[in-house]
Amino acid sequence: MNASGTLTQQSPDADALTARDLYRFYRAGEEETLALRGVALEVRRGESVAVIGPSGSGKSTLLACLAGLDEPDGGTVHIGGERISHRPEAERARVRARRIGVLLQTGNLIAHLDIGANIRLARTAAPGASKQSIAELLEQVGLGHRARALPQQLAGGELARAGLAVALANDPDILLADEPTGELDGVTEQRILSLLRERAQGGDGVLLVTHSSEAVKIADRVITLRDGRITS
Template sequence: MAGNAIYELSGVSRVYGDVAALAEASLTIRQGEWLSVVGPSGSGKTTLMNILGCMDTPTSGTILLDGERLDRQGERELAVIRRRRIGLIFQKFHLIKHLTALENVMVAQYYHSMPDENEAREALERVGMGARAGHLPRQMSGGEQQRVCVARALINSPSVVLADEPTGNLDEANEQIVLDLFHQLHDEGTTLIVVTHDATVAAQGQRQVILRHGRIDQVVETDDYRRAFGAAAVDGQVA
């Protein structure tokens, strides 16, 4: 069950030249919440994720993570916060091609603390990839690679997992495997923030933030979301 605020955004904007990729976004994300972020291309989804993931800072406004001001941090400080508190999962897997599944997870350990092979193996076992620990990315399917990415994201026991189109390259069966993993994480109290175009994935969240033209257009609860888009939305795409 979601608890106290983990993120608090107030009037957050990110401007590139004359373009506001994100404009005056105010949002509270509760600890342990599963939040879906949806909207058309160019609506500001990736910009919002980059700011939440400590990969970018706002041009104006304030953002707090567990009460700590992120908008006042430099690149080095943000990198430390990201390593310690945030797990990142992307549509493009970003696995190192010449490293095995096990070694890819251990690289993430290196940046967080110290590599621990047993701990890395346990992470792979957790996502059903223990038997594939010695395989290179080219020897794995897309779904298997994404599960390695989930293991890599979890190796530092993050309080927040940010996922950008995590099922975008997966077939239906592998999408369900990844969603099942996300449900396990959510049940354990992990805060999940998932950017997606897929209504089936979006409907898993407790709330959906709908972005349009760089602004938060709506924030709706799951049941309201189903009513707003119709029952058929869970089988289609959210624009």
């Protein structure tokens, strides 16, 4: 941010994502839980990275901190060279809207808006961030004929692709996905993974939190998280 408070543009040569020494702890009464213990990672542009580990290892906490949905208690996160951590929520939201596509298990679609309107709404947070039309984006995910459909009118595989389209609405530096194929059949899973792989090959960073062996196969690197630490 410059002296006038305007968010500065960062170098396109910067990594899609860089995290350094992330710590996150939670207190319940006198008990303290360390969810992240000095996690450091980077995702280069054009690279896909899978984060694996048992339940309770800190994967969801890590994803929330990387997306700026939660604040680490220590360490920093940069997206495309721009710091998102330790800033007011309004500033984190602006960075997230312009630079991050987030695909969560709970979904990112608003039920009373059709798919095209969901994408338009996402773009109001970062006007001009994408040069791709809504029709082109929907064609890319195989939903060119479903722009006017409401989320409840879509089948499971279509819902997953619609959520991906919304996550990609602003042509983000990095896509962060939490179990993006967890509830899908094998054929639909392969289609979603193919789309994610194409996105990475096109120059974006992709980070997947996953338990899927098929999702791991598309990753350039695999990071194992256990007890809040990277073990491999």
